[in-house]
Amino acid sequence: VSEIVNTSRGKKPSSSNARNVIKELTQNGISEPADFFRQLPSFQVAYHRSGGRFEHASTMRYFSCKKLRYLWCDETKKFTKLHGLDVEVPSPAIHHAKGLSVYEQSIRRLIYGSNEIFIPLRGVLTLLFLEVLNPFYVFQIFSVVLWFCYEYYYYAVVIILMSAFGITLSIIQTQRNQRALYSTVKSNDSAVVIRDTLESETIETRFLVPGDVLEIPSNGCTMQCDAVLLSGNCILDESMLTGESVPVTKTPLPLKRDLIYNRKEHARHTLFCGTRVIQTRYIGSEKVLVKVLNTGNITAKGGLIRSILYPPPVDYKFEKDSYKFITVLGFVAFCGFVYTLYTKISRSVGVIKIIVESLDLITIAVPPALPAAMTVGRMYAQKRLKRNNIYCISPRAINVSGSIDCVCFDKTGTLTEDGLDMWGVLPKDSTNSFQIPLKDIGRLPMSDHLLFGMVTCHSITFVNGEMRGDPLDLKIFESTGWILEEANVSDETKYDMLFPTIVKPPRGDSRDDLNLELDVAYDNSNDIGIVREFSFTSALQRMSVITRKVSDNHFNVYVKGSPEMISSLCLAESIPEDFQTQLGFYAQQGYRIIAIAYKQLDKKLNYSKVQKIAREKVESELKFLGFVILENRLKTDTEEVIESLNAANIRSVMVTGDNLLTAASVAHDCGMLLDNQSLVTITAHPEKGNSSRFFLSYDISGQRQLTQSDIINDNDHRVVISPSDEKLKNGGGNYALMTESNSISSSIDTCTITTQLSGGAYEKEDHAHRITIEADQVGDHLAKQIACGSFRFALTGKTWSIVNEHFPELVPTITTYGTVFARMSPDQKQQLITQLQTLGYYVAMCGDGANDCGALKAAHTGISLSEAESSVASPFTSKNPTIACVPSVIREGRAALVTSFGIFKFMAAYSLVQFASVVILYSIDSNLTDWEYLYIDLFIISVVAFFFGKTSSYDGPLVKQTPSNSLISLAPLLSLALHMMVAIGIQLAGWYHVQAQPWFEPFNYTTDRELNDHGCYENYTIFSISCYQYLILAIVFSKGAPYRKSIFSNYGFIISILVNTALAIMLTLYPPHWLMEAFELVMPPEEEGFRFRLYLVAYGFINFLLSLFIEKVLVDEIAFKRLRYRWHNAAKSRRKYLMVQQRFLRDIQAPSDFKTVYGWSNEKYDY
Incomplete structure (x- = not known):
């Protein structure tokens, strides 16, 4: 919490003296208000709370958070957000066109700060420090230090190089993103201000404060602040905020005594920061004047930038689960650590050797190469996207895009061509x-x-x-x-x-x-x-x-x-x-x-x-x-893409700033609304005589299935009466929208429909939110429609705001069933994305305008079709301005997610297999030799992991089943547990098998320890079997269709498997003499022990068959596809929208419950 304190006393300086001081300071390179006030005899700070009057104080306590300032209020004993002149200011106070003196402008700037949107640029050292603080990299540093102590140099150097490569790529990309955002936001300009003496003065726009009066030049300008128009007309390009390229005409704010300025209601009188004034128009010699409302970070553009800098946290579930899983591996390592301490101490091993080997066991159980392996997998996906002209600036987002089950689209320029x-x-x-x-x-x-x-x-x-x-x-x-x-x-x-x-x-x-x-x-x-x-x-x-x-x-x-x-x-x-x-x-x-x-x-x-x-x-x-x-022609790829998303059970939502009717039509055309679905338009209305109370009307439109319809206007209320099919027509049923009790009659062909409608059937303390239709057949028919999901909601941004404020209990249902969200502001788009995420959807946002920035940043996956402002906020940018990039991103995301799962499971399983091998050998005080470690870590694991992620994404249609995104779930845990049981079982079988051989000689840890020799029959057996197991795990964890192509299309991976398999067989059967010495292999006798060598190859083959059966049948078919849904509990699921749907359908089937929530009964339909 900071304090601005006036430590001097005296008279307030005159405006001319203040101007002279500022001029002198500016010439000397000093432009901050604090420097100016050091040379003044007295000063006070000025800030606005409400009513248009600025309060002055000699001391002000405040704090800053996410580029917003919060001031202490002695009356309420709370910190309140600093506002400009956009809160509770009457029109006459705004129209008081007298400008500010230099002194008044300066003391306001002490609180409001410079009229700049500052983007912090972090240096390389800072970024390096933040990157290295990642828990994985911290553990890597520990492992590398330990390996150097253990004289295990080669692999340590490889890990250092791979990690340095990954960290360097991350820092370079972060710096590019910083510079791109900085260049987008940075703006230097000048403005003509009207002083309190009515004189004009040109100053830099960074000196502007709320209350300044500006003259807008006739040839236009880019607004550097939020301002309200006082006189004249302005034609603006607001595409930066709204995404619509249509010029908007701004008119002066009416001068009315009882008019209180409201940013939303009086948007047509407001010039927002970042928008471009194309032209001004005035009467005679009168100037076009505006009054500054907000500056800096509290402007409309400042809000847009804040949404980019501080988006809602994205749930990287895979990463969170990976940390949890590493914790489990750490626990396993700790158990091994304790076991090793016990066995080594009991054999009177040296203290240094005990410490080094015990700690080394931790680096075995927790794979330090994991971050590098994961980085390589994402790198391949990034390259494949680039070949499709899709550029990714945040590789972390690639995995998340594989879980996408809901895509929000902007309309104009995204789904449709610009214009009609x-x-x-x-x-x-x-x-x-x-x-x-x-x-x-x-x-x-x-x-x-x-x-x-x-x-x-x-x-x-x-x-x-x-x-x-x-x-x-x-x-x-x-x-x-x-x-x-x-x-x-x-x-x-x-x-x-x-x-x-x-x-x-x-x-x-x-x-x-x-x-x-x-x-x-x-x-x-x-x-x-x-x-x-x-x-x-x-x-x-x-x-x-x-x-x-x-x-x-x-x-x-x-x-x-x-x-x-x-x-x-x-x-x-x-x-x-x-x-x-x-x-x-x-x-x-x-x-x-x-x-x-x-x-x-x-x-x-x-x-x-x-x-x-x-x-x-x-x-x-x-x-x-x-x-x-x-x-309004759709883009060439739109229908095909929406159809493919529908087929994959991926929900499509339109969120646009355009008109609701146009948006609904486009939704029908592109396939977001299916032919058997009705669109229910929700509209919020204030009650007559009480604008603080609202009710909702539901316009049920089944126009695509209607045979007739009639529209009546009664007391300025629109009523749609439409028989939905022949049964309803013959029975006199209808759909209707009404806002208050009326009696409507309409003749359609030979069928007369008379329906009573009344409002307020469901009352809350402050609001009513449905109407009643007394038509049994209509209710029954609509209930069936809802029960089978053949309806979707449409609403405007205005209604969305009212529902959020006054009907929060309806938000989950409306969000779950909403398809068309029109007239949505940038903030509302971001709110919708966040609400969808709250319900458990993995949300992608595809847009092309700066008004989509907040939503693009907030979404799990943001895809920009523009290289302007929106690309700065979006992890993905497509050079092809159609939504064809959406299935490509999802397809690559699914492939990358499956690859990440496979690599993670492979690295974890490799660590556990090696951990088991070492623990078994530690029981006789033996170990794997340095060259055996190096061969496994460098030539098997590193090579296989490098090619693991090169398998391309599946080029067939997207399937309905999304890949699992949780490591802490039944399928992956069962998979690892069963594979480990088989691997350890095979190793123990080989262990006891070799000990039963007549030529077997047990390892003498007392004699061999003095020679620092680990070679023995037990070492040979465990090493040979484990080499096969690493390759087997790589094969079974490398999944193919329906998310990736077959592993046979990955030639590098297949060649590495074949080469390593051949080497493993050679090392088992007939290793060259120089390799036997390097690996310290103690081979069974050729005549008596050759059959045992063949047994070891057979152990590998048996392990392969068992692992293949476990992964393909027990895990993929039974655990993932069958038990996953049989044991699924919607009430406990993180996907809350499933519970919303379940409750909604249950309420329809249970009339008494449904009546409580939605007003349904056997006699009438309330909605």
Whole structure:
């Protein structure tokens, strides 16, 4: 906890004196506020708590954690997070545009710090120190020191070189990641601030503090702080935060006494740090001013960087289990250590020899080469990914990707191409029926109101000579061929103009061009002026414009939006009878459908009245004109990839910042939502008269299976009534959405449906979260749908936040069954990832924007399709911008996980086998010789481990069964235990077999110890058998399909096995004389003992057959595939989502329980 204390007394310095001091200090290279205040007679620190007023204090206690500061509050006796001007600040306080003096700016900077996002760059020595502190490497250092004491130099040097190689690679990669993030975040700029004297001054942006008033330059800039717009308009590119490349227009914050600024509610008035101001617009000579809300680490960009630097901890389960397993091996080593001490002391062995050999037993039981072997396996996987243009900056993440059972996708730029493509239009004729669809927009009559709506109802504007706007608006307008012209003034002054935009028909032929060149007047009777625009909002699902044709003496209104909303605003007689049929037909094919309507305003309305008319009056009693049909094309690989993930039982989730309806359509198209699944849209609503109370409505949409549907608007509430199949239709059943008690009647063909709906059937203390549908057949049908899992949830980020805050008990169910999460902010994306992980999913996130950074970092596996900011936060980056990389990463991850398991089991088993060999030999005070150790460790184990991981991933389809990711589970533990029993049993069999031979002479530890000789018949037997066992273990632990290719495709591995097998047989049967001397082998007599040599080879073959049976039958088939599920208990499983699903299905089957949780009964369906 730090304290800033004022130790001087006196008058507050004047602004001019303070400026002079700062100028002098800056020229001398000093720019910190503390240095400035040392030369002032007095100072106080300033900070904001609430209300827009800054409190001053001579002493302030605070601490910093994860780049955020927490201040001590004497009133609450708590530390509270330091805020800028974005918390509980009324609009008048923000609009107080008086700037800050240099002194006030400086004392605020004492608390808020420099307006910089600092990325710490750790040096090589620091990284080396942190890397070496890994428990494995600490043990390696201990082992190497011991080996040098034991004069076991060769293998020690090999281990040092392998470990140095792994540590060097890790440090190089970490430094690259640090520099990449630093270069992404580092930004130096200047800004024009308005002082308290209303003078302008240019300063470096790092000196900005909350409360500063800035002037935004007309040519734009990159925002270095969060600020709220006070005057003028700004057009921003917010792709860095939202991922959407659509320019956003920001308007000034309204000046209202009762308006309290809220960052989310007033986002359209806020310029966020990291976003780029493309252009400003102002009235006359008025400046575009903003007030700084947040600086440094508490800005929007600061939050993004914090999510990269401090992500939620990823559960590297394999690594955790490996530490536990090493602990078990350590316990085994300790038992061997105690046994060795006892046997050596009982034989009066020298103290030094006892200590060295006892400690050496620990290095045998716990393999020091394990980290190097694991590193080599991941290195091969990394190289294979690189060949597929997938770059990995965190090899640890490769193993984790093998456990992935849920993949979250961004939509735009990830699943789909950027933008929409025009398909055509479906106009309505004079008989109130739909015409045939027109794909050529040029065939629309020049006097058609549908055409006029397409060319005027948009928010397109010119920025630096280029048309910019929503991609949907641009695509529709460009398809018409019309020309957009704005008033002949500079872009910056196009603010709140009365008549700024005109649209003109396309020029028909070369005569129009000639007339234009000759300045000959052309017929402008079809030119249309856009007088007023009502912007699109997702809540209203529409936008509208008021226009006037040059040749007309009245104004027209054109409204564009979702078909459901537009139809509810139209006169009933203007809606074609087959409206729902046509809508359902195109919706089923996944098209994006936009409806357009219009009406003629009263001729008495003039320009000034048009500017004041209320939106509600404009957008009413409309006449329906037709549909505009667009398609958001999926990327070429999207459907195939989603299908492969579905086949592998890997859940796919869409988490996007885009519109919910668009996201739902894409989810249907790409296969995330299957044809037999209904989408249940959850929407949170505040209660009337009490905005702090909420309830949830569930819109059950089975549009892909509907035969009919009807949409009614009753008291501004949308009600969807849809028979789901013929049985329900004949029985009068329906699905319905309602927010409060109403009686709805609708006629569909010859079937009349009358349904009572009421809200608040389930009451909590503060909230109600379902509606009641009194329709037995609907309830029964939907219950069956839910029971068989044929539904999925969809919701927006706004609803997600409300559910998390007010309905936390529903979060697990919604997260488990949710498929479409739309309008999600970067923070909400990260929250969803974390929630999925909490439920036990292993989550991958695939995205292409900076707004995905937090989610990419939080996920177990982050895959970026961009080389920009998101690649810094993501372990994987694909050069191919399609989701085809996802199965590749999962496939390689599964192969790497199986490889890691195999290598770990192999190294552990090798250690235990060698441990058993040494303990057996220690019983007669013998041991393996130095060259035997070296041959086993270097030529068998190291060579086999090096090639072990080279087996490529399986190139067939992904299978449903994910490989085991837990070392502390039935299959791996049973595997190791059985193999060890067989290995030790075979060694003991050979041990007693050799002692029963007539030519056998027992080892005399008293005589041979003086000669420092370990060679004996027992040594030869144990060494020969163990050589076969190491190779056998390598073969049985090297798994093939369905996660890796056959080991026969790994030529290096096969050759190393064959060569070592040949060497082992040679050493058993006929070793050369020089090898016999080097290995100190005491061979059985050639005539009498040759049969025993053959027995040793037979022992190896028997061991191979037994080990193969254990691994392939007992472990893989019985323990892993059968007993694993038979003994599985969902209640105790770490995969909590299984329990959520189980409880949900149980509640449906037990009506009394389900009624308690979800409101179900035999008489009505509450949801």
